[in-house]
Amino acid sequence: MSKEFINISAADNGPILEIKDLNVIYKTDVEVVHAVNGISLSLEKGETIGLVGETGAGKTTTALAILQLLPERTGRITEGSIRFLDREITEMSEKELELVRGNMISMIFQDPMTSLNPVLRIDEQIGEAVMIHNPEMSKAQINDRVEEVLGLVGIPASRKNEYPHQFSGGMKQRVVIAIALSCNPMLLIADEPTTALDVTIQAQVLALIEELQEKQDTSMIMITHDLGVVASTCDKVGIMYAGELVEFGTLEDIFDSEKHHPYTSGLFNAIPDLTVETKRLNAIDGLMPDPTMLPEGCAFAPRCHECMEICRKQKPGYYQEGGHSIKCFLYVEQKQEENV
Amino acid sequence: MEERKILLETKELTKYFKTKHGNLHAVDGINLSLPQGTTLGVVGESGCGKSTLGRTILKLIEPTSGQIIFDGEDITKLSPNQMKRVRANMQIIFQDPYSSIDPRKSVAQSIAEPLEIAHIYSNKADLNKKIKELMDTVGLAQRLYDSYPHELDGGRRQRIGIARALALNPKLIICDEPVSALDVSIQAQILNLLMDLQESLGLTYMFITHDLSVVKHISDEIMVMYMGRCIEKTNSKELFENPTHPYTKALLSSIPIPDSSMRKKKLEVIRGEVTSPIEPKPCCRFAARCPYATDKCRAQEPALEKISDGHFVACFLSQE
Numbered sequence: 001m002s003k004e005f006i007n008i009s010a011a012d013n014g015p016i017l018e019i020k021d022l023n024v025i026y027k028t029d030v031e032v033v034h035a036v037n038g039i040s041l042s043l044e045k046g047e048t049i050g051l052v053g054e055t056g057a058g059k060t061t062t063a064l065a066i067l068q069l070l071p072e073r074t075g076r077i078t079e080g081s082i083r084f085l086d087r088e089i090t091e092m093s094e095k096e097l098e099l100v101r102g103n104m105i106s107m108i109f110q111d112p113m114t115s116l117n118p119v120l121r122i123d124e125q126i127g128e129a130v131m132i133h134n135p136e137m138s139k140a141q142i143n144d145r146v147e148e149v150l151g152l153v154g155i156p157a158s159r160k161n162e163y164p165h166q167f168s169g170g171m172k173q174r175v176v177i178a179i180a181l182s183c184n185p186m187l188l189i190a191d192e193p194t195t196a197l198d199v200t201i202q203a204q205v206l207a208l209i210e211e212l213q214e215k216q217d218t219s220m221i222m223i224t225h226d227l228g229v230v231a232s233t234c235d236k237v238g239i240m241y242a243g244e245l246v247e248f249g250t251l252e253d254i255f256d257s258e259k260h261h262p263y264t265s266g267l268f269n270a271i272p273d274l275t276v277e278t279k280r281l282n283a284i285d286g287l288m289p290d291p292t293m294l295p296e297g298c299a300f301a302p303r304c305h306e307c308m309e310i311c312r313k314q315k316p317g318y319y320q321e322g323g324h325s326i327k328c329f330l331y332v333e334q335k336q337e338e339n340v
Numbered sequence: 341m342e343e344r345k346i347l348l349e350t351k352e353l354t355k356y357f358k359t360k361h362g363n364l365h366a367v368d369g370i371n372l373s374l375p376q377g378t379t380l381g382v383v384g385e386s387g388c389g390k391s392t393l394g395r396t397i398l399k400l401i402e403p404t405s406g407q408i409i410f411d412g413e414d415i416t417k418l419s420p421n422q423m424k425r426v427r428a429n430m431q432i433i434f435q436d437p438y439s440s441i442d443p444r445k446s447v448a449q450s451i452a453e454p455l456e457i458a459h460i461y462s463n464k465a466d467l468n469k470k471i472k473e474l475m476d477t478v479g480l481a482q483r484l485y486d487s488y489p490h491e492l493d494g495g496r497r498q499r500i501g502i503a504r505a506l507a508l509n510p511k512l513i514i515c516d517e518p519v520s521a522l523d524v525s526i527q528a529q530i531l532n533l534l535m536d537l538q539e540s541l542g543l544t545y546m547f548i549t550h551d552l553s554v555v556k557h558i559s560d561e562i563m564v565m566y567m568g569r570c571i572e573k574t575n576s577k578e579l580f581e582n583p584t585h586p587y588t589k590a591l592l593s594s595i596p597i598p599d600s601s602m603r604k605k606k607l608e609v610i611r612g613e614v615t616s617p618i619e620p621k622p623c624c625r626f627a628a629r630c631p632y633a634t635d636k637c638r639a640q641e642p643a644l645e646k647i648s649d650g651h652f653v654a655c656f657l658s659q660e
Contacts, residue, residue: 054523055494168613169386198385198550203594203607225523228596232607255600270528271598272553274580280535281557283528287493 005096006104007086008186015042015083016219017066017187022080024058024065024243031292035061037243037299038080043187048213048220050230052267053240056288059223061243063189066221067105068097084187103133106180110192112172116164122175123160126150129182149178152212170201177209184216191223206233227271231255236323239264242289242299249324259319261326262304298329306330344375347544348397348512353406355389355396362619366392368568369406371644376511379538379545381559381576383552383591387614389568390548394514397546398430399423411511428458431505435517437497441489448485450500451475454507474503479533495526502533506541514546519554531558552595556580564588567617567625570644574651584653587626624655632657 024036036058043049051059064070066082068089082089084105092100109115117125126146130137137145147157153174164172173193180188190209194202210233213220222233230237230251237254239247239261247254247261254264269282286303289295295302301311310329319331353370356363366389374380382390395401397408399415408416415426434440441450451471461467472482478499489497498518505513515534519527535558537543549555555562555576562579564572564587572585583589593608612629624642627633636656644654653659 054525170613199552199594200385200590200610201613203596203609204611206596207607207609226596227598228602231598231600231602232596232605234603251600251603255598266525268598270525272528272531272557274553274556274592274595274597281528281531283532284525285529287495287526 005087005099006084012045016045016085017221018042018081018083019062019066020081020083022062022065022082023078024061024070025076025078026071026074027076028074033291034294035075035243035291036065037294039238039240039243039245040080041238041245041248043219043221045186045219046213046217047236048222048234050222050224050234050237051240052224052227052230052237054225054288056242056291057240058243059240060191062240063107063191063221063223066189067101067107068092069101099133102129102180102185103183104185105187105189106183106185108173108176108180108188108190108193111196112169112176113196115176116172118164121161121163122167122178125175126160126179126182129179133183145182149182152181153178153208168201169197170204173197173201173205174208177205177212181212181216185218188213188218188220189223190220192225193222194229195224195226202229209233227268239267242294243291244299244327246300246327247325249322253322253324257324259321259324259326259331261300261328262306262330263300266303298327344377346373347376347411348372348374348546349407349409350397351407351409353393353396353408354404355392355401356404359618364618365389365568365620366617367396367403370570372563372570372573374512374544374546376544377538377542378560379547379558381555381562382546382548382565383550383555383562384565385550385591385614387567387617388565389617390550390565391516393565394432394516394546394548398427398432398514400432428508429510430512430514431508431510432514432516433498433501433505433518436521437494437501438489438521441497441500443489446486446488447475447480447492447500450489451503451507454504458508460508470507474507477506477537478503479529493526494522495529498522498530499533502530502537506537509541510543512544512546514548516548517550518547520549520551527554534558552591564591567614567620569625569654570652571626571654572652573644578648578651582651584647584651584658585626585655586630586632586657590629 020040022036022039026033026035039062053059065077077090123146126149127142130142130145146160150157150160155174194205197205224230234251236250238245241263247264266284270284272281284303289299297312297314298316301307308329316327316329317332318325318327350370350372353367355367357366370393382393384390392401396403403416407414410426410430448471451474452467455461455467455470475482480496480499519530522530538545547555547558559576562576563570566587572588583592590610596602596607610629615628622641623639624637627637642654642656644652645659647653647658
């Protein structure tokens with residue numbers, strides 16, 4: 001195995017993944033879409049970070065940038081660095097990337113109905129990943145490994161010769177997870193892994209992911225729009241809006257702290273609460289800004305109830321309190337006043 | 341509360357689909373009655389028959405047996421032509437605003453369609469006035485009059501769907517997962533709109549969804565379906581405070597709650613998946629997944645019985 005180009009033991013004394021000031025654009029003939037605008041975060045070994053946000057917030061783009069899977073002709077990283085262990089991903093050659101993808105970093109895609117190949121048996125699809133990354137393995141060894149990972153995700157080995165259409169949605173997602181885990185990745189990126197599933201099946205899949213993560217000490221980035229999923233799986237949480245990380249902190253910071261970005265508060269208020277009786281839901285008025293024409297100041301300003309004059313003109317910096325950071329003038333201002 | 345008039349009633353409504361391997365019991369003996377101006381929530385997982393139930397009530401699908409009584413009239417045997425008259429009063433909002441609206445029609449054209457089919461306005465100016473009124477009602481800006489669906493986001497598209505459903509001043513609207521394709525902040529906007537419209541127009545809703553937190557907010561009564569059967573039915577408050585059927589309990593406990601104490605807890609998981617609805621065995625349909633199933637549950641199917649005032653459950657355990 002040629003994993004030598006990267007120093008795996010680097011994870012013992014530093015973050016496994018470190019993103020600094022990442023900017024991604026999609027450029028077409030007619031417009032430039034600013035999908036990710038200056039995101040920084042770091043992920044320790046065994047940790048799970050949740051990236052939360054609505055459609056178009058840049059969550060999936062961030063994931064694709066980490067794997068260097070942005071659409072070749074339009075997607076481009078314009079600025080920033082992504083360090084995986086001791087190497088810079090943005091500077092890796094295609095050959096090196098092939099060794100990383102699916103092997104050290106793997107991804108669970110959103111929709112199990114479309115992310116499997118309908119004309120290949122599931123053992124072929126799982127075996128493919130194993131074979132590519134372990135060319136020295138014999139057919140029998142690969143077969144053993146396929147059966148082993150099927151066992152891990154709770155699919156009886158007797159079903160390995162079946163095709164995707166013979167599985168239900170939850171079982172298909174298990175197959176996708178089996179593929180992602182087949183090479184014991186150090187980092188798992190799960191892009192809305194349960195959005196397409198029913199709640200009882202979602203609970204099964206989340207429990208499975210957590211169990212496997214514990215067993216293998218895998219780090220994980222969980223991309224979701226569901227704060228409930230975040231609460232049951234993540235250690236740290238980043239709230240994304242219009243390509244920016246507007247708030248970042250531990251699970252407790254995001255769920256229990258008194259200080260929040262107005263968007264985070266809006267997001268929490270918009271969820272219908274099962275425990276409280278209210279007649280009306282608190283919707284956030286308006287829509288996310290068009291990523292081809294982002295406002296000059298804070299991206300959330302047009303929808304924000306606490307918008308001040310400065311918000312429309314300037315981009316806010318981060319207000320820090322321990323590991324909890326909020327990108328909003330409400331708190332940045334406050335701190336300046338305290339200093340005076 | 342004064343006695344409300346029953347707008348919709350079904351009696352032993354059943355829809356079987358014929359397959360190679362036998363009959364698929366999509367909807368199996370559903371009894372419901374829906375008073376005017378209220379909302380019935382229908383909850384269940386994919387494949388439980390909730391959408392088929394909605395479509396059968398509208399007679400978009402012909403029922404296999406049973407009766408549908410709408411506004412005092414038995415519509416079960418009406419011909420498609422006779423249904424045209426009735427349908428003006430019963431409308432549907434579809435799940436996916438991306439595929440349920442014709443991409444080649446502008447907003448105005450889409451909203452005009454039901455009005456044109458019903459030949460309500462002979463005069464173009466009146467029609468336009470009505471379209472603009474409807475756009476106001478559902479919160480679509482007038483400047484979008486000539487826009488096409490691809491220019492709009494999901495929330496606005498769903499507003500077109502709602503405007504279309506409202507066009508003929510219906511009494512009943514069947515909402516088939518109207519917010520599941522939308523983001524939470526937009527979802528809340530649409531749910532508020534639906535609730536406002538109910539209040540101002542006195543609409544009656546049947547609200548089909550898989551999302552219990554959504555259904556709790558909007559419903560007066562909730563019916564939980566499993567494999568074509570109604571397994572629990574009661575008012576919204578009672579269902580959440582006192583869920584009785586093991587499946588309802590499982591559904592409620594599988595929802596991940598957005599609270600930081602969840603991280604330490606294990607989600608309660610029920611094993612297995614929905615078993616095949618093709619020629620189901622004469623036993624409780626949930627027995628295969630139920631942690632409390634007894635031999636009786638595997639031999640006999642429990643009927644829906646009253647356990648307290650207005651609370652009906654189909655489970656042997658709660659009936660004893």
